Amino acid sequence: PTTPRDAFAPQGGLGVAWELDLWGKFRRNTESAWANLLSTEEARYAVMTSLVAQVAQSYLSLRTLDLTLEISQRTVTSREQSRDLVQARLDGGVAGILDLRQAETLLYGATRTIPEIQRQIEQTENFINTLLGRNPGPIRRGRPLGQQVAAPTVPAGLPSELLARRPDIRGAEQVLVSANAQIGVAKAFLFPQVTISGFAGAGGAVISGSTFGPYGVFNVLPAVTLPSFNMGRLEAGVAFNEAVAQEAVLRYQQTIQQALREVADSLIEIQKRREFREQQELLTN
Numbered sequence: 001p002t003t004p005r006d007a008f009a010p011q012g013g014l015g016v017a018w019e020l021d022l023w024g025k026f027r028r029n030t031e032s033a034w035a036n037l038l039s040t041e042e043a044r045y046a047v048m049t050s051l052v053a054q055v056a057q058s059y060l061s062l063r064t065l066d067l068t069l070e071i072s073q074r075t076v077t078s079r080e081q082s083r084d085l086v087q088a089r090l091d092g093g094v095a096g097i098l099d100l101r102q103a104e105t106l107l108y109g110a111t112r113t114i115p116e117i118q119r120q121i122e123q124t125e126n127f128i129n130t131l132l133g134r135n136p137g138p139i140r141r142g143r144p145l146g147q148q149v150a151a152p153t154v155p156a157g158l159p160s161e162l163l164a165r166r167p168d169i170r171g172a173e174q175v176l177v178s179a180n181a182q183i184g185v186a187k188a189f190l191f192p193q194v195t196i197s198g199f200a201g202a203g204g205a206v207i208s209g210s211t212f213g214p215y216g217v218f219n220v221l222p223a224v225t226l227p228s229f230n231m232g233r234l235e236a237g238v239a240f241n242e243a244v245a246q247e248a249v250l251r252y253q254q255t256i257q258q259a260l261r262e263v264a265d266s267l268i269e270i271q272k273r274r275e276f277r278e279q280q281e282l283l284t285n
Contacts, residue, residue, distance in 0.1 A: 013201015042171030
């Protein structure tokens with residue numbers, strides 16, 4: 001008999017929880033996420049640099065093929081004139097049939113290279129269009145190969161610290177920063193986690209047609225979480241992140257060594273080309 005026949009008690013509110021960052025877990029996680037963002041940005045710069053280099057190199061190769069085709073066509077014209085001259089000499093009784101066959105062989109050798117060069121030209125044009133995000137088709141030509149703007153000469157005595165500006169090195173450095181920050185996140189889980197939760201709201205009640213309320217609700221409750229039964233798993237997580245950081249260190253060193261090798265190879269190539277050009281100028285003079 002004391003149980004109400006009809007009861008309705010609506011209640012609404014907002015619950016929040018705040019974990020105190022006593023051991024730097026969130027701060028180190030934010031640092032790791034920011035480093036990952038910077039690493040991705042540097043990777044984008046590296047892709048852009050590689051794309052520009054591929055387009056420039058492919059275009060120079062295309063202009064080289066154009067020059068090769070032009071020389072081959074001039075060679076074919078010259079061989080045709082030579083064959084006609086030998087034919088006229090043969091008709092006049094001055095030259096023999098072997099001279100004519102030799103001239104025809106030279107003409108055939110010069111003619112059969114043209115389709116191969118044209119195939120390479122069309123394939124290079126398609127490759128450049130693919131790099132530019134366009135459909136296959138012809139490429140508009142600019143300056144001839146001999147009139148292309150040369151890259152500026154790198155002055156001597158530049159410090160090796162300039163390599164630190166390379167996107168691949170900066171990206172590898174940010175990966176290392178992120179991996180190191182994750183070690184701090186994993187270590188923070190080894191310590192007690194302090195959380196403060198609260199709830200605030202309002203409600204009312206309708207019991208057997210009688211209305212009660214409104215009333216307010218508010219409570220605050222601190223909670224402490226101790227890593228008592230999963231300490232082994234958390235310690236394994238620290239060891240794992242330390243191993244990832246060591247891998248990032250090795251990759252960072254590998255990236256620097258690769259950059260040094262590329263610069264050394266480029267300097268050797270520039271030096272050898274300069275020596276070859278100077279020898280050619282001496283022979284010409």
